């Protein structure tokens with residue numbers, strides 16, 4: 001079939017692909033004018049810079065992990081064991097990083113992961129991170145445990161780009177009415193995808209926080225969605241401002257429900273019309289159960305090594321999950337992504353997109369919205385250059401054949 005045979009309906013005009021790699025020359029040209037980037041362009045260095053400039057409680061919370069950090073290290077090791085095998089002479093002049101994901105087109109296969117309590121990093125908190133995502137036309141995932149209400153975050157995003165792509169992460173409350181209320185509010189505020197986190201019904205043993213006795217939400221941080229929720233407030237004996245301790249305790253009890261099982265997913269399907277993605281899946285059988293339950297996707301993730309110490313590195317779990325459900329569901333990936341090469345590897349192993357976690361939280365802490373935009377633009381410029389230099393022009397061309405595993 002030639003172009004002229006294509007039915008008109010199939011020729012929907014696509015926006016011109018975004019040139020993410022142009023950020024590289026923008027940086028060099030700024031150098032000619034006398035300025036260098038305010039933050040490192042090697043995103044793996046952000047943690048160290050954050051350690052120097054931000055308070056030990058907040059940085060410890062973000063950088064911290066479960067136990068002695070074995071799973072956090074396993075995430076890096078699992079990605080590092082794969083090596084890219086570049087191919088030559090394949091005409092990589094025209095490149096397009098855009099992908100079709102969960103029913104919409106994104107300019108690149110990256111979204112911001114849900115990260116709670118962002119006001120510990122920067123007073124502009126979630127709205128700043130969400131504006132950064134909207135400015136780059138990438139999805140922002142708002143945590144249930146955000147320091148700003150979901151309505152305020154939606155408003156901040158729409159001010160940058162009306163109809164911007166936003167996802168809502170659910171820490172599934174004990175109470176049905178509270179759950180329904182949060183879902184109804186999120187849908188009304190234009191969150192399109194529901195991301196349900198399955199790996200954090202309890203907070204893990206996190207020595208870095210324990211040693212400092214630092215837990216943000218016991219100080220009332222990350223409660224904005226609950227403290228603005230009529231169904232939650234109805235269960236309090238006194239208004240929040242009259243008894244903050246009681247409100248925080250009620251929040252802590254409501255927040256997560258370890259008794260949930262696969263049978264409960266039907267309830268979410270009934271109360272959410274858009275795509276539902278289960279976050280924290282590591283076993284192929286759990287991925288199959290998610291597909292059988294009518295879910296639209298999974299995020300292969302070990303929560304950045306913050307939950308089960310000793311858990312499998314997320315990238316080691318990815319191939320098995322892709323084999324099990326890659327044809328039936330959208331497989332996303334997070335845990336350990338620090339550079340464009342990691343995005344490349346995750347996609348080659350079968351993920352359709354990756355979620356970025358800690359690096360953007362550091363970017364926010366160090367430079368607010370601009371810091372998050374810096375992080376996103378570095379990641380995607382590096383990904384585009386890695387893709388092209390390896391002989392590919394589109395994410396969809398990547399297969400495990402682009403990689404080899406270290407012996």
Ligand SMILES: Cc1cc2nc3c(=O)[nH]c(=O)nc-3n(C[C@H](O)[C@H](O)[C@H](O)COP(=O)(O)O)c2cc1C
Nearest residue numbers: 062113114115116143197303304335336337357358
């Ligand atoms: C400070 C912090 C807070 C987080 N809060 C949430 C959250 O509220 N909901 C959630 O599903 N995941 C949360 N996560 C996990 C991230 O969504 C993501 O899975 C993780 O950061 C990936 O690991 P990486 O940042 O090392 O790449 C949080 C992670 C961090 C570092």
Ligand SMILES: O=C(O)C(=O)c1ccccc1
Nearest residue numbers: 116117145200217222306
């Ligand atoms: O710290 C986390 O990893 C997390 O998911 C969380 C849980 C509760 C409140 C804020 C963040």
